[in-house]
Amino acid sequence: MSAQMPLFDDAEVSPLVLSRRAAIATGFGFACLMRRNASAAATATPSGSVSPASVVSQPARQWGAGAPPAYLPDPDVIVLDPSFHDLTYFAAPIRRLWDQGGWLEGPAWSSEGRFLVLSDVIQSKALRYIWETGEITQFRPEGYAANGNCFDFDGRLVVCEDFFRRVVRWEHDGSVKVLADSFDGKGLNSPNDIVPHPDGSLWFTDPGYGDNITEGHADAPGGPANRDGRLRWNIGRELIGEIGGTKRQSDHVFRIDPDGSVKAVLQEVDLHDPNGLCFSPDYKKLYIVSTPKGPGQSIGGDQAIHVYDVNGSTLGPGQVFADMRLNGVQMNPDGIRVDVFGNLWCGASGPLGLCGVFVFNPAGKLIGRLRLPQGCSNLTFGGPKRDHLFMCAANSLFVLQVGTQGFAPS
Template identity: 60%
Template sequence: MTPPLTPLRRRSMLQGLGCLSAGLAVGAAAPPAAEMAETVRPPDVTTTPPRQWGPSAPPSYTPDPDVLVIDRSFKDLLFGAATLHRVWDQGTWLEGPAWSSEGRYVLMSDTVTSRQYRYIWETGEVTVFRPESYHSNGNTFDYQGRQISCEHFLRRVIRWEHDGSVHVVADHYEGRPLNSPNDVVAHPDGSVWFTDPSYGTGFTEGHADESGGEANPDGRIRWRVGAELVGVVGGTKRQADHTFRVDPSGRVDAVLTQAQLPNPNGLCFSPDHKNLYVVSSGRQAGSNGHDGDLAIHMFDVQPDHTLANPRLFTNMRYQGVQMGADGMKVDVFGNLWCGASGPLGLCGVFVFNPEGHLIGRIRLPHGVSNLTFGGPKRNWLFMCAGESLYRLQVNTQGAGPA
């Protein structure tokens, strides 16, 4: 049993704990030098015998030993003959998977290399989709099939129109630039909802603040180094956290403030859009900011588009360990599938029923940053975890458009 952990910072949880299997690998004699060049990852140790991943891995067992049933109801959501597969492992930090029903591909961001990729359904290939995405993170497709992306570097939310032009959905609130929009969902009424924490105000996923900003309080960070558009497009000093709704008219309203929910991260609607789920994450390493509670919160969506009746959906504690929630989606039955980071053997995907009870887990060798339901029938779960994309066929469907 791993001892209880103190609240963890978001990136230190994802990378420090990181679910790295190297330190936990099964002991064995050192391989010959010629073989070591090809052994880029030791076998994972979450299953017995140890599981291997990738195209050269042996056939998986069924039922899959890393798809764990906690409550009998989870079995109804599974296809018993399905097994987990790593379909790509050439990313750096993959985020924001979204399914294009028209294009029949899974779009995803690499927030570190500032590229967008797509997994093509018919061939299983992963190709570069946009070679420069301005460190995009969350993505979705609205109910008209248009791509919406959160750009950390330019600190804005954009929409790609069908004619190939770009529309800026939001880049300011009350006259102040945004921080680093993180995750985004579309509503059937044409509105766009997104979270705006500080996770892109650093070296890795965007750029730091100018001197005196919260992400660069003493001015030691050379915030203009390495990119020509720093400070030309987008903000240079962060403001307080918010969760926003952008009306079809273009008006930007804050539905949650930093005081109400700090460090907002993943968000999604219930299938009937009467409830909104939002993750409150920990502080990013080096951000000089504040901590969230690492929990998933639930709100009622009012007819006037405000939020009411705030309540805890789950505290994300499991077996005495504080896990970290990230991106999440709901299926057509109202179950919430959430990326979870934490120790090896616990991280992966947590699945909660509509009442907030944990009914199942998917165990992976990395914490999952975000996930989506894809495939023509929307019955394949795609999971971004570290540098890799995983998939699993399930017996349910995603509720949202992407």
């Protein structure tokens, strides 16, 4: 995202329209407004009214320690349909918890441990956010450029490791098991996102975004992501054993069966550059994001969210659920999750003023947005009640308490 990109204003429903619950708390809202009047972050208009600082205001909203108190309702929580009011909480502002990352991905909530696991892909760190203290700590000393994470139905952590181009699971006894590192006699690309199914299977996407020196490692010489062999593909980590895949193959969406076998449920011809994915709450649908072309590709995805019927261990024909266009601009979707009502929450990158989180109802209608100062790569619901939306956005971790709950497990 460039600082020179244009700013956009939303002409839809105002973010300051109070919900029925908010109207009951008129006195509270008035007190917040008075406090905001005294804040330097609020901008006085010629008429004397006060406009709260937001992502697109000048000066822009401040974040973190030392920032003025947040205006409520948050001006960057944008209601596009009245139904979105029921999914938000008027007295909760978007908060930035941390901004010392490189490129953050793969947030997953541990209900048992009450912590959030997340990956810093380009710094190859496995991190943890602790609920009780609000600290970000090292989870493991080496993350192997991990990307997506999830906890399975037995509470075990499953990790997509870009550097080793594999999927691993951490067992309850502390050992690690490789679940997938090849298909059809070829190494994987760079497993990206993964979700569990109650039948014991795991479903994951395998685009090639980690097949570069920034997010994993390049191909061996001659591979699609290192055709002329100039990149020194096998340096940068202290390794034990062999690197997994060494040459990029076609993109797939895979299912790891309970017996350990790896099967392709979608081929590259079906969907280019698959990225984020999640099931509907009844597990009858699988949503998958298609994103721009990765290293070694000549054709990229269409930057839309697709939906497929789940037929046991296979998928039916897909269709576009949301084209991810807003105000004439093609956004780039990434990670997705659903809440208990089946609404889909999607992290998106694009111009300042448009990027953040898009929220669709089960019919595919855009009903609300969360505006962030950076594109959102991935997100999940967490907290003891699963009513906090954690958002990874470039080097930062944001959170918003919401009026719904995430569908578990994350």
